[in-house]
Amino acid sequence: MSKEWPLWEIFIRGQHGLSHRHVGSLHAPDAEMAIKNARDVYTRRNEGVSIWVVEANNIAASAPSEKGPLYEPSESKIYRHPTFYDIPDDVGHM
Amino acid sequence: MYAQMIQSEASQDDPQKLAEFQARIDADIKIEPRDWMPEGYRKTLIRQIGQHAHSEIVGQLPEGNWITRAPTLERKMILLAKVQDEAGHGLYLYCAAETLGVSRDDLTEQLLSGKMKYSSIFNYPTLTWADIGAVGWLVDGAAIMNQVPLQRTSYGPYSRAMIRICKEESFHQRQGFDIMMKMAQGTEAQRRMAQDALNRFWYPSLMMFGPSDAESVHSTQNMAWKIKMNTNDELRQKFVDQTVPQAEFLGLTVPDENLAWNEEKGGYDFSEPDWSEFFDVLKGNGPCNTERLEARNKAWDDGAWVREGLLAHAEKKRARKTAAE
Amino acid sequence: MDQDKTQLTEFLLRMGDNALILGHRTSEWCGHAPVLEEDIALANTALDLMGQTQLWLTYAAEVMGDGKTADDLAFLRDVWDFRNLLLVELPNGDFGQTLMRQFLFDAFQSIHLPRLAKSSDPRVAEIAEKASKEAAYHVERSADTVVGLGDGTEESHNRMQAALDRLWPYIGEMFASDPVDAAMAEAGIAPDPANLRTEYDALVGRVLAEATLTVPESTFAHKGGRTGQTHTEHLGHLLTQMQWLQRAYPGATW
Numbered sequence: 240m241s242k243e244w245p246l247w248e249i250f251i252r253g254q255h256g257l258s259h260r261h262v263g264s265l266h267a268p269d270a271e272m273a274i275k276n277a278r279d280v281y282t283r284r285n286e287g288v289s290i291w292v293v294e295a296n297n298i299a300a301s302a303p304s305e306k307g308p309l310y311e312p313s314e315s316k317i318y319r320h321p322t323f324y325d326i327p328d329d330v331g332h333m
Numbered sequence: 334m335y336a337q338m339i340q341s342e343a344s345q346d347d348p349q350k351l352a353e354f355q356a357r358i359d360a361d362i363k364i365e366p367r368d369w370m371p372e373g374y375r376k377t378l379i380r381q382i383g384q385h386a387h388s389e390i391v392g393q394l395p396e397g398n399w400i401t402r403a404p405t406l407e408r409k410m411i412l413l414a415k416v417q418d419e420a421g422h423g424l425y426l427y428c429a430a431e432t433l434g435v436s437r438d439d440l441t442e443q444l445l446s447g448k449m450k451y452s453s454i455f456n457y458p459t460l461t462w463a464d465i466g467a468v469g470w471l472v473d474g475a476a477i478m479n480q481v482p483l484q485r486t487s488y489g490p491y492s493r494a495m496i497r498i499c500k501e502e503s504f505h506q507r508q509g510f511d512i513m514m515k516m517a518q519g520t521e522a523q524r525r526m527a528q529d530a531l532n533r534f535w536y537p538s539l540m541m542f543g544p545s546d547a548e549s550v551h552s553t554q555n556m557a558w559k560i561k562m563n564t565n566d567e568l569r570q571k572f573v574d575q576t577v578p579q580a581e582f583l584g585l586t587v588p589d590e591n592l593a594w595n596e597e598k599g600g601y602d603f604s605e606p607d608w609s610e611f612f613d614v615l616k617g618n619g620p621c622n623t624e625r626l627e628a629r630n631k632a633w634d635d636g637a638w639v640r641e642g643l644l645a646h647a648e649k650k651r652a653r654k655t656a657a658e
Numbered sequence: 659m660d661q662d663k664t665q666l667t668e669f670l671l672r673m674g675d676n677a678l679i680l681g682h683r684t685s686e687w688c689g690h691a692p693v694l695e696e697d698i699a700l701a702n703t704a705l706d707l708m709g710q711t712q713l714w715l716t717y718a719a720e721v722m723g724d725g726k727t728a729d730d731l732a733f734l735r736d737v738w739d740f741r742n743l744l745l746v747e748l749p750n751g752d753f754g755q756t757l758m759r760q761f762l763f764d765a766f767q768s769i770h771l772p773r774l775a776k777s778s779d780p781r782v783a784e785i786a787e788k789a790s791k792e793a794a795y796h797v798e799r800s801a802d803t804v805v806g807l808g809d810g811t812e813e814s815h816n817r818m819q820a821a822l823d824r825l826w827p828y829i830g831e832m833f834a835s836d837p838v839d840a841a842m843a844e845a846g847i848a849p850d851p852a853n854l855r856t857e858y859d860a861l862v863g864r865v866l867a868e869a870t871l872t873v874p875e876s877t878f879a880h881k882g883g884r885t886g887q888t889h890t891e892h893l894g895h896l897l898t899q900m901q902w903l904q905r906a907y908p909g910a911t912w
Contacts (some may be wrong), residue, residue, distance in 0.1 A: 244693070263428055265428070276699065279699040404910075406678075413705055420698050424695070519910055632691065638811070639807065640692055642815075645811045
């Protein structure tokens with residue numbers, strides 16, 4: 240059996256000025272083809288999007304056992320979340 | 334369903350860990366790739382997601398059979414877009430399976446050698462244009478019954494793939510019904526085609542849900558793990574209840590003399606499909622099993638030089654870049 | 659129909675038939691490509707081409723003015739009324755031949771369509787504007803694949819060279835101007851294709867060199883498709899399949 244094309248993780252930024260978001264993965268021989276494949280597979284060629292591709296091997300991830308220490312401190316900082324604040328309706332959209 | 338007869342794997346894991354795992358699932362917390370999971374859960378999921386992915390890929394063939402014969406430019410584009418979506422769905426699902434430590438090529442090899450199965454429905458032929466309508470209406474209709482609840486499945490990558498798939502799938506059943514409407518309102522020949530398509534696809538569609546599994550230990554385990562969300566009978570009943578009024582709207586006759594509304598249960602009574610036929614199809618004796626596997630094997634074998642060529646070029650490019658640096 | 663309309667119709671049929679026949683050929687790959695990612699990409703190309711077909715043939719039918727539709731033109735004309743290049747009706751061959759043909763066609767489109775987008779005919783300009791964006795992506799992708807396979811393994815290189823040798827005699831037809839082209843150029847509707855050859859040769863030469871492929875020396879060109887004088891035997895079989903339902907059940911609505 241021949242060698243499999245590497246796996247790439249695909250991140251796409253839509254038109255609304257958001258940050259790149261993970262949308263899925265695919266296989267491609269190299270980064271250039273991974274971008275083209277991402278365009279064909281995940282955007283069906285919407286103009287004006289930005290695509291990042293990262294070879295899956297190159298992603299470093301936190302270990303599941305670190306879940307506690309890494310995430311819990313921020314969970315207690317609920318003031319970072321907009322829904323923490325109770326804004327009166329009269330103020331309008333914020 | 335696209336994944337039929339999935340046997341669960343027994344687990345021989347630490348009872349404490351198993352209990353914690355089950356508690357997470359019961360609390361609707363998603364399991365992610367790097368989390369601890371019972372070996373049985375992992376293996377069962379690979380089997381189920383893999384079979385689902387294979388079904389999407391093999392499912393391209395019966396409909397692809399009509400792309401070059403679609404009757405109008407618009408129908409041709411719609412059908413091509415739909416069959417392309419199926420390739421995409423297969424791709425998302427293979428990627429979900431890959432997070433469990435199996436490669437797409439491994440899964441492909443197992444499909445091609447006949448070791449892994451795909452849905453029985455794709456071993457039936459598409460003989461007329463009405464069959465393309467019937468496949469969209471009935472086959473996608475049956476698949477959606479299963480896929481919508483699977484969006485809530487416990488395994489994160491699988492759930493996310495299903496969400497994306499369901500979003501894209503919404504037009505598939507509609508385009509099938511739209512074809513059936515045109516046929517049912519069309520000429521005498523078109524009406525005959527439509528009825529004939531319903532006659533041939535009705536029972537194979539009911540078979541998609543698999544035999545009754547109310548008593549099955551596999552089913553109980555898989556439902557506890559939330560990788561199966563409903564029993565086969567529940568989904569089949571729901572499908573019949575949804576589809577019969579649609580057939581009436583089309584002016585077509587469901588090929589079942591025993592079909593009758595049952596006020597008491599609030600659903601239709603209907604005849605069971607011929608389960609011996611179902612098991613024959615699973616064993617490889619369906620009308621198109623041989624052609625389907627031949628087509629997949631041919632595409633894979635003929636494509637080997639392309640996959641190798643493009644990879645060799647990528648490696649050369651990388652080597653040249655490194656040498657230049 | 660007056661002379662101007664006849665010539666405009668000819669031109670529009672050439673554009674529409676190229677897109678239709680190549681779109682059809684490309685769609686034959688759906689479900690059979692070497693890898694899922696390529697299957698999806700080829701279907702996108704086919705979908706773009708079918709979309710272009712609908713635009714060109716709808717306009718052609720309007721200019722003809724006898725109540726026909728794009729579907730009538732696609733499904734109810736016989737071989738001798740088609741105006742596509744011979745190149746696009748050839749059978750797919752292997753994946754390499756399909757992609758080589760795609761590149762040789764895309765390269766032409768990527769040069770031709772941006773000029774058409776400045777056409778004196780607003781409808782032509784509008785259709786070409788949309789199609790040229792698609793062609794720009796198509797040529798990028800097919801060129802990359804030609805380079806990748808040409809400069810890949812020994813086998814992929816040999817197959818791509820064989821594909822190029824097989825298809826090269828069908829390139830010349832793209833640039834063989836005739837009175838229709840002269841009339842289009844005069845009216846500012848479309849450029850004379852003969853004038854695009856230099857730019858085409860530069861683009862194709864650059865990509866084929868990167869692909870380590872040898873451009874055949876022969877300048878012989880098969881012709882006749884775009885004038886309707888002749889076609890290959892393959893087109894009739896393609897139409898037999900494509901037009902089957904419309905021919906077998908005349909007048910039905912689908």
